[in-house]
Amino acid sequence: MSRVSIRLVLDDPAVPGAAIGPGKAALLRGIESAGSIAQAAKGLRMSYARAWSLIDELNRLFTEKLVDTETGGRKGGGAHLTELGRAVLALYDDITNDTNARHADALARLPRKPSAND
Amino acid sequence: MSRVSIRLVLDDPAVPGAAIGPGKAALLRGIESAGSIAQAAKGLRMSYARAWSLIDELNRLFTEKLVDTETGGRKGGGAHLTELGRAVLALYDDITNDTNARHADALARLPRKPSAND
Numbered sequence: 001m002s003r004v005s006i007r008l009v010l011d012d013p014a015v016p017g018a019a020i021g022p023g024k025a026a027l028l029r030g031i032e033s034a035g036s037i038a039q040a041a042k043g044l045r046m047s048y049a050r051a052w053s054l055i056d057e058l059n060r061l062f063t064e065k066l067v068d069t070e071t072g073g074r075k076g077g078g079a080h081l082t083e084l085g086r087a088v089l090a091l092y093d094d095i096t097n098d099t100n101a102r103h104a105d106a107l108a109r110l111p112r113k114p115s116a117n118d
Numbered sequence: 119m120s121r122v123s124i125r126l127v128l129d130d131p132a133v134p135g136a137a138i139g140p141g142k143a144a145l146l147r148g149i150e151s152a153g154s155i156a157q158a159a160k161g162l163r164m165s166y167a168r169a170w171s172l173i174d175e176l177n178r179l180f181t182e183k184l185v186d187t188e189t190g191g192r193k194g195g196g197a198h199l200t201e202l203g204r205a206v207l208a209l210y211d212d213i214t215n216d217t218n219a220r221h222a223d224a225l226a227r228l229p230r231k232p233s234a235n236d
Binding site: 001002003004005006007008009010011012014019060061062063064084088091094095098099102103106107110111112113 | 119120121122123124125126127128129130132137178179180181182202206209212213216217220221224225228229230231
């Protein structure tokens with residue numbers, strides 16, 4: 001089943017290539033549900049260092065952080081999405097769902113090769 | 119200026135990760151305007167081998183090729199988009215433009231940090 005995935009491309013002279021795609025969206029979603037960067041990273045089979053680096057990048061893109069960490073140190077405490085973090089994730093999901101709903105018929109009409117599993 | 123870029127994700131058990139994103143779309147567009155894979159690759163600062171490998175991948179995803187090469191050998195002859203190639207590129211562009219138009223206001227409301235160049 002073909003579908004559309006999106007990237008929010010945030011043209012930023014200070015951060016070349018700044019964008020929020022499926023990977024960062026999944027990380028934000030994982031933090032929202034797990035309440036922890038370490039748990040979210042584990043669920044995505046991503047290293048903690050990689051997850052932290054993506055969060056740090058996200059937190060520098062907007063006027064406020066998207067993810068807030070609680071006392072207890074980087075690994076010790078929990079983490080949660082800020083109001084802006086929830087809004088950005090909601091916008092990502094909204095655009096993804098809306099785009100897929102609008103173009104579902106055209107995507108289904110693409111003459112894909114029948115695959116071995118069909 | 120924030121914007122949305124898209125990937126057409128073509129779930130295909132035979133080709134894990136099969137998708138058409140901005141890179142392949144730009145390559146198809148380059149071939150359409152240059153009439154040559156070599157010229158299109160050059161315009162995108164992409165190696166000829168890389169461009170050929172992307173085209174080969176694209177040509178295996180659908181019931182028909184997206185790019186047809188003319189006699190003269192891989193480097194010798196020209197190349198052009200097939201009817202299906204033009205239709206896939208048009209769909210890619212249509213979804214991109216439609217999505218950006220629909221969500222322009224929400225994207226503009228994201229509280230981006232003022233950058234040094236603003």
